[in-house]
Amino acid sequence: MSANAGHGAPQGTPRGRTANWIERRLPVFSTMEHFSQYPTPKNLNYWWNFGSIAGFVLVAMIVTGIVLAMHYTPHVDHAFNSVERIMRDVNYGWLIRYLHANGGAMFFLVVYIHLFRGLYYGSYKAPREIIWWLGIIILLLMMATAFMGYVLPWGQMSFWAAKVITNLFSAIPWVGESITTWLWGGFTVDNPTLNRFFSLHYLLPFVIVGVVVLHIAALHTVKSGNPLGVEAKTPKDTIPFHPYYTVKDLFGLGVFMLVWAFFVFYAPNFMGHPDNYIPADSLATPAHIVPEWYFLPYYAILRAFTADFFMYWPISWLITAKFAGVIAMFGSLLILFLMPWLDTSEVRSSRFRPIYKIFFWVFVIDTIILGYVGANAPDEVAHIALLGLFDFSTGLTWLTIGEITTFWYFFHFIILVPVIGRMERPRPLPHSISEPVLGGGAVGGGAAAQSRPGPMEKA
């Protein structure tokens, strides 16, 4: 993993005899030096903070989660009460639980920003494809972990989330029923289900840690990208990670923790649902069940597939609309794996891609609308309202809007991304990271100067 050339032999900063003794047997010190000296492009902006913030949240979730597990009972008769006991009786239990519950949502917020940053700056392009794929695997593992964690308090939303999500697998032809029975360990979501979800919810975060190590190892092999999308060419283009980016990351982390603390201390249930404070009842579904906000766009895609949806027609002879919805929902994530091939443009950064940049933001808006659709009842007419300032009816049901935005989601990846990559004429790229800062660039100096934001570049 270490990029340093030497083995045990003293090199770089001088060390004492003990340090050398250890270093020859386990390269602790050279590894630390590798991380502190890691040559980082000097023009990273604040969008590059979110990787390290995500790493911090992962550790914080594991720490709070281990403490919670010491007080939690994974049994259908005791789970709900043990969570309430954590809230009322365990010392600082309320704090640890609210940190953990809101931390899950914060983790997704950070990772989604990290992912969109990757899409905007072309972080999936050669030679960083494997970093990108590992990142998607981390996201999938996070979703599984978050879902199973949400089930553990065994409230009404917990139970029905478990029921609905496990039922997705029943859509698989022939083997669906056996798979759901296998997932449940019974004939419905019950105690065996809760037990295994607890076991896996404890396991998966450590699997995520493993994939994160690979994600970082791959990153340090090919080195970080940057907002200009041109590779660092000379030592002049980079600065050591420590202290320059440790301090920048710590600042960003501080701002992030203010947001997290705001939710924990002032609005701890803002992102939750009141129904989850009702113990699970297997005989009554809550009137309105919706997933947590970070799953809403996928939920909207799932529901968009009804018998009348035009994207379903071509395959209606082959599979049920339900199964098509399930495939589309998972496909909406898996399609990200194909980005290195779908994006045909040679230019990484959207800063130099005037057309793609517009459609990138259209896509961001599309996913946000999908989230709104997922939160609303499909049959209702969509109203757009803001604090009583205005309220107008779109005249379309949420289902119709969901169908349009679902179509756009796939249209963006399958049609727009490859076609724009071929047809678009990118702006001229600077020759190096230093050029736009120091001037002296003959080619494209003017164009590059237009797009010169970021505090680091002024440094």
Added chain:
Amino acid sequence: MAADDQAAHGTEGSDEHSRRDFLYIATGAFTAFGAAAVAWPLLDTLNPAADTLAASTVDVDLAPIKPGQRITVKYRGSPVFIDRRSKVQIEEARKVPLKDLQDPETDEARVHKGKDEWLVIVGVCTHLGCIPLGQTPGSKRGEFGGWFCPCHGSHYDTSGRIRKGPAPTNLPVPDYRFTSDTRIRLGEKPKEDTKAGS
């Protein structure tokens, strides 16, 4: 080491090669078989355990149920809807042409012979597993007078068949048999000839 050997033997002819390949493949196959033999018990522990499977019959007394009344009983962790249907409801279910159904099935095939008023179905929406509304007086029964699933808007008729919405199939009829005129046992197959249609 292995690479050296292969390089050394490679020139001597293909005999040595194929014997070594056979050993590699045999070892690999044996390991794969062993891994599968260990993996299966691990995976099978997740299937329903013996005690879960054992708790599989429930007796229900139908005598107190009045015409037009619906009751819910818990069977295998899920609700079972028992509906003592009125003549009108039965009529309504039977006059629908099969071609109008998303999952064609006659009403006669969904009840026991001579017990037309008793509809017994698993009350779990076949879309994603929510419990449809319609069991209590005044609750929403959907456009076809049967049941309505609030989660994603599936409408079922008075025979529990899917008529509108995303659910792919009808509400399933569980295995049950009449142990007397007013009692049923859920979880046991009916004797031959009492179950009509199928």
